[in-house]
Amino acid sequence: YALADEAYRSLRDQDKDQCILITGESGAGKTEASKLVMSYVAAVCGKGQEVNKVKEQLLQSNPVLEAFGNAKTVRNDNSSRFGKYMDIEFDFKGDPLGGVISNYLLEKSRVVKQPRGERNFHIFYQLLSGASEDTLKKLKLDRDFSKYNYLSLDSAVVNGLDDAASFRTVRNAMQIVGFMEDEVQSILELVAAVLKLGNIEFKPESRVNGFDESRVKDKNDLKEMCELLGIEQSVLERAFSFRTVEAKMEKVSTTLNVAQAYYARDALAKNLYSRMFSWLVNRINESIKAQTKTRKKVMGVLDIYGFEIFEDNSFEQFIINYCNEKLQQIFIELTLREEQEEYVREGIEWTNIDYFNNAIICDLIENNTNGILAMLDEECLRPGTVTDETFLDKLNTICAEHQHFESRLSKNQKFLTDHSLPHSCFRIQHYAGKVLYRVEGFVDKNNDLLYRDLSQAMYKANHSLMKALFPEGNPAKVNLKRPPTAGCQFKASVATLMKNLQTKNPNYIRCIKPNDKKAAHIFTESLVRHQARYLGLMENVRVRRAGYAFRQAYEPCLERYKMLCKQTWPHWRGPARQGVEVLLNDLQVPAEEFAYGRSKIFIRNPRTLFTLEERRRQCLEDLATLIQKIYRGWKCRTHFLLMKKSQVVVAAWYRRYAQQKKYQQIKSSTIVMQSFTRGWKARKILRELKYQKRCKEAVTTIAAYWHGTQARRELRRLKEEARNKHAVTVIWAYWQGTKVFLTPAVMFRHPSCPSAPLSRPSPFKQPTNETLCTSPSPPLSNDSLTPCADGL
Secondary structure, three states, X not given: OHHHHHHHHHHHHHOOOXXXXXXXXOOOOHHHHHHHHHHHHHHHOOOOXXXXXXXXXXXXXXXXXXXXXXXXXXXXXXXXXXXEEEEEEEOOOOOEEEEEEEEEOOOHHHHOOOOOOOOOEHHHHHHHHHOOHHHHHHHOOOOOHHHOOOOOOOOOOOOOOOHHHHHHHHHHHHHHHOOOXXXXXXXXXXXXHHHHHHOOOEEEEEOOOOOEEEEEOOHHHHHHHHHHHOOOHHHHHHHHHEEEEEEOOEEEEEEOOHHHHHHHHHHHHHHHHHHHHXXXXXXXXXXXXXXXXXXXXXXXXXXXXXXXXOOOEOHHHHHHHHHHHHHHHHHHHHHHHHHHHHHHHOOOOOOOOOOOOOHHHHHHHHOOOOOHHHHHHHHHHOOOOOOHHHHHHHHHHHOOOOXXXXXXXXXXXXXXXXXXXXXXXXXXXXXXXXEEEEOOOHHHHHHOOOOHHHHHHHHOOOOOOHHHXXXXXXXXXXXXXXXXXHHHHHHHHHHHHHHHHHOOEEEEEEEOOOOOOOOOOOOOHHHHHHHHHHOOHHHHHHHHHHOOOEEEEHHHXXXXXXXXXXXXXXOOOOOHHXXXXXXXXXXXXXXXXXXXXXXXXXXXXXXXXXXXXXXHHHHHHHHHHHHHHHHHHHHHHHHHHHHHHHHHHHHHHHHHHHHHHHHHXXXXXXXXXXXXXXXXXXXXHHHHHHHHHXXXXXXXXXXXXXXXXXXXXXXXXXXXXXXXXXXXXXXXXXXXHHHOOOOOOOOEEOOOOOOOOOOOOOOOOOOOOOOOOOOOOOOOOHHHOEEOOOOO
């Protein structure tokens, strides 16, 4: 926890990328230590919904990778059978943004064969123990472990491991990481297909040409596997019986015997599981990668397989121990050698401390010309008959004189009678001890070949992951170039890892295994002493005791601690070394506690550094208090001025509002008064107009009545005159009639008669034989009567 805390604070406060290297033997507790480191970092960094989601995804990636990449071994019930390096990315505040996982060399040979007392990968047992009956039915599986050839039975059940509960944990973890339900189902189908693949057995069948051909014994498992992966059964069956070899424009098809068919089956199972695991890691990386593209701080956590010494050590143990040799070398480079060379370079008085440098062992393995890996690749690529024995012969020829290589068949006479060294083995004296490697299987495991027919058959599958797992099976992209060997790939990946680690500030966790019995409360002193010696801890302690615990360049040291001295605070104008000298003299640090180098200051005792840090922390608190005081005063003044300004604005707006309201009230009252005044005036004028109108009407009425009275009087007068004149006329006519005989009568008529023009008769004209026309009304006057011309 202390080391994880120091790494995290250095990352956050000093902006230095960190890496935590966890090393030790198999079963020493490296995987558990990596979990504790990640849990601690997750606990001390920031909080928040998005941050918590990222932390949870980073933590839950562990159960998924352990289920598919860990297995029980004789040394460890949860041994990592792959190397894992996780880069955790942080923002400037120290909150996690995401991560990137790199995996190294999964031990895929474990899929098809496990040593006695060991198990296959956990996921097989977890699936059969924890999956529901419906899930097993869909996957065409049975809970009985004994029905699957790829599962060892002598240690299928492990005390303290609940596979059913672990399966539920893995399913939940996959959901948290971000796997879709169809992706989980596809992965389980591949796991089931690997189990089914192990049950496929072959029988020999003779052909006419005398060559043996392999045939599938029971096609039921083959059929179920093809149904799981969506492959035509005939295509896969032919791929197990025939092999097509392409050379330029030619294709040659050869039959496979039973041994070759089993090799093809196991190669397919190993490649299928290994590629599925790589896809799984890439899928996790897609979920946990940082979404932002800003600059990030990085903390790397390396949890890789520990040094292994088994009864039967093969190619996998050779590669694993080579990786541990490289990690030990980087430890030596960065701690023992680099530190002592730095003292000499800086002019510090120093007595050199001897230590074992394992660079000679690394060179024995990885030398591009005479290294074991180079010779293994050369043997795999050369034409002719290539066997493990020819590879051993080459080692015996080239490496015979090497002081860390031992072989019974080498030219070195001292090993000829060593009966602990079998003829088919070679021995390397690693930094952790001598390891005996059985050469059987080195060539095949390094070749790691998968027949092209099987790749093309897998590519034709209708399964959602197959085309991504076997891209070389695409007939349109046939590549005749030989793929790189497993050893070459691992060597390149280890070189990349070492280069990455050297760019970061290293922190080491050395896991010590207390006993070989996998039991608690047992401390085997000899075993612990052996680990402490070969890990270089003794030399490291001696270097630390004789050397200086802390060193730093003058500029950053002065920049970090300058607030502890009034002469250097806030700015030092002179050289940085003089500033550090003034600082340490002012703090009265004893002279034996530090030394001045050419470019760095060296502090011997960690207690001195802790004292400086404590004073700096207190000073920072005082400075923070001062800054807070000034800030709070500025904030209060700013707030007061803002409130004052706001009050003026509010008062101005209120006065404006009040005046506007008063004006509106006065305006409203004035309008009301004006309206009443105008109404009163209008009503007054209306009354006057109405009075004048009534007067005019009265005058008109009186005048009308008066005129009517006058007209009626005149009419009566005229009527009277007319009657009088008529009477005179009648009398006159009567009087004239008696006197003269009237032949035509003269008729008088009313002027309304339209038949003849009106003319006034002469009273002295004689009447004719015309008859008189009389009209009863109105009374006619002499002026209104005219004679008729129609003789009536």
